[in-house]
Amino acid sequence: MTKAIMIQGTGSNVGKSMIVAGILRACSRRGMDVRPFKPQNMSNNAAVTSDGGEIGRAQALQARASRVEPHTDMNPILLKPQSTTGAQVIVHGQIAGHQDAAAFGKNKAALMPAVLESFQRLAAQCDLIVVEGAGSPAETNLRDGDIANMGFATAANVPVILMGDIDRGGVIAQIVGTQAVMNAADNAMVRGFAVNKFRGDRSLFDAGRDDIARRTGWPSLGVIPWFDAAHKLPAEDVMDLPARSRSSGTGCVIAVPRLPRISNFDDLDPLAAEPGVDLRIIMPGSPLPADADLVLLVGSKATIADLAALRAEGWDIDIAAHIRRGGRVLGLCGGYQMLGKSIADPLGIEGAPATVSGLGHLNVETEMAPIKHLSLKQGHHPASGTKLSGYEIHIGETTGADTHRAWLQFDGKDEGAASPNGQVQGCYMHGLFNADSFRRAFLSELGVNSTLDFDAGVEETLDALADHVEQFFDIDLLLDIAGAV
Incomplete structure (x- = not known):
């Protein structure tokens, strides 16, 4: 027994x-x-x-x-x-x-x-x-x-x-x-x-x-x-984030706005472990750093509400300035939805029914729907030829012209969207950075020479x-x- x-x-x-x-x-x-x-x-x-x-x-x-x-x-x-x-x-x-x-x-x-x-x-x-x-x-x-x-x-x-x-x-x-x-x-x-x-x-x-x-x-x-x-282990919950507001790495600066309903922030763990990455979780009341190489918008449990919070902090202005300076932006799941032209929640799935303008850096629109996508997936990053494992956990369907520049493939289907110059990217897949080969390829574009074996480090x-x-x-x-x- x-x-x-x-x-x-x-x-x-x-x-x-x-x-x-x-x-x-x-x-x-x-x-x-x-x-x-x-x-x-x-x-x-x-x-x-x-x-x-x-x-x-x-x-x-x-x-x-x-x-x-x-x-x-x-x-x-x-x-x-x-x-x-x-x-x-x-x-x-x-x-x-x-x-x-x-x-x-x-x-x-x-x-x-x-x-x-x-x-x-x-x-x-x-x-x-x-x-x-x-x-x-x-x-x-x-x-x-x-x-x-x-x-x-x-x-x-x-x-x-x-x-x-x-x-x-x-x-x-x-x-x-x-x-x-x-x-x-x-x-x-x-x-x-x-x-x-x-x-x-x-x-x-x-x-x-x-x-x-x-x-x-x-x-x-x-x-x-x-x-x-x-x-070095995934944070238990959002209460742990203030203590992890800045990684011990130096070099490439990745800035992550800390939104009220942030979710699936374990996407950050492999980046925080990189010696060549200065990962900064930006708390409310502070601007996004002007020296950021990448602004990373992670998942949200209430995308429209968190988008309003982002704007209230003035981070939308900081992101626009970052892009004008040539900086890169990546949105994962809820962050991907925020980067589009609009977000509609006609059924009030995540809050009161509403349709709001997004940040407008990707030519896509999102509509929330009752069906929740929950699955483990295998894929690859065509630009680098690296293999990926990931998972999706979201509601909402995203469509638009920039999805024709999908930069990932999972289970044989295109995934994500990118701006015409590739400066702004988004996708629904979580767990991308756990794959050492992909993470190394991605970070190499930001000037980081990575040799980290993340999974071995967790073990x-x-x-x-x-x-x-x-x-x-x-x-x-x-x-x-x-x-x-």
């Missing part, structure tokens, strides 16, 4: 996704058949799975850490924010509707059967499931009908390890306070705690660790130091993360708590 353990956090962004990936890779290296699972995720950074659906990008990385293909059962409920109060609801990888936060709060308990169905399917395939919570179980206002934390743990009878984040301060209060506000039944599910993101001499926190154990009665599974190579980082977790986290105790020894 498959065993399971759940890592819950004292709050969002405490490093749960990263530690779960490290645990999974460490257990896989021990010869165990493991799977990741997150009952409910909220993220616009999604991955397309081989079974034709979408899951949170963090679970796709965890699947890679487990050395298995991503599957929709690993993240049965995905919420993709489209506004400050509403989100698209994805169930088993497919759109199930749109709900505002209040309605979802009332209806979420009805999704528990779908969550348990996925969990049970995974349980039939492996030795151990490592489950990741969402947010914090201390959010008592969300406990009724909960499917993401203790609601799931109690329904599936999965023991919990509670993890705090010492980097943000107050970790003793985080963990002890969480126990204080949870009910007795939920507290009984917690079998231990861990402290993440420690910097400096760990022995200085021995007394703090022991105080948490004394106050809670829970054993410590470790005080885990800050993992310096975390930036090395996952192994380094597993080493880190093995050293500072008690995996043997975790497996004992899970009943997997």
Whole structure:
């Protein structure tokens, strides 16, 4: 019978996704058949799975850490924010509707059967499931009908390890306070705690660790130091972007406007890893840099709303000036749609029904449609002859004269559009820059001589993360708590 353990956090962004990936890779290296699972995720950074659906990008990385293909059962409920109060609801990888936060709060308990169905399917395939919570179980206002934390743990009878984040301060209060506000039944599910993101001499926190154990009665599974190579792995969610606002590379400047509903920004990871690329995520309130070689517009969960935000920042003026100076522009998915002459959403799929003018740098028009394109694809870049793998995850159909200058081919069909001089390009395909040969060819046009093997770097980082977790986290105790020894 498959065993399971759940890592819950004292709050969002405490490093749960990263530690779960490290645990999974460490257990896989021990010869165990493991799977990741997150009952409910909220993220616009999604991955397309081989079974034709979408899951949170963090679970796709965890699947890679487990050395298995991503599957929709690993993240049965995905919420993709489209506004400050509403989100698209994805169930088993497919759109199930749109709900505002209040309605979802009332209806979420009805999704528990779908969550348990996925969990049970995974349980039939492996030795151990490592489950990741969402947010914090201390959010008592969300406990009724909960499917993401203790609601799931109690329904599936999965023991919990509670993890705090010492980097943000107050970790003793985080963990002890969480126990204080949870009910007795939920507290009984917690079998231990861990402290993440420690910097400096760990022995200085021995007394703090022991105080948490004394106050809670829970054993410590470790005080885990800050993992310096975390930036080499895909960001968990948009909260990570400010900390990654500028890469460590130098040379070619690639500027990325940080829009409110930015999505699938893992397209940036291979570029951020390039030593010859200075990747800059431009935060609101700052102009696009005049020395940029390339302006890159990435995906958006609400293209018309993000286009309005881009204009409010004055970035449309900066992009036009960049083009006049001879700079290049690339739009991916939502960014591609923004570069066209118009965007129409007559059915109000991404917001209120509207038709707006685009930036006008590509002679194309886009109309949003109810059908969502979700697929993994193989292709090539005819100009360089390089092979590509990618995925599409979008709504909307784009047509117009510049599509006759398609610069990619996927599954035997032309893809993308380009201006007559090739200075402005766009396409719907994600994951282009993961292909080393294409990325090298693309960057060579910007003066970069790339030798980076990106996928090998991700694998090395996952192994380094597993080493880190093995050293500072008690995996043997975790497996004992899970009943997997």
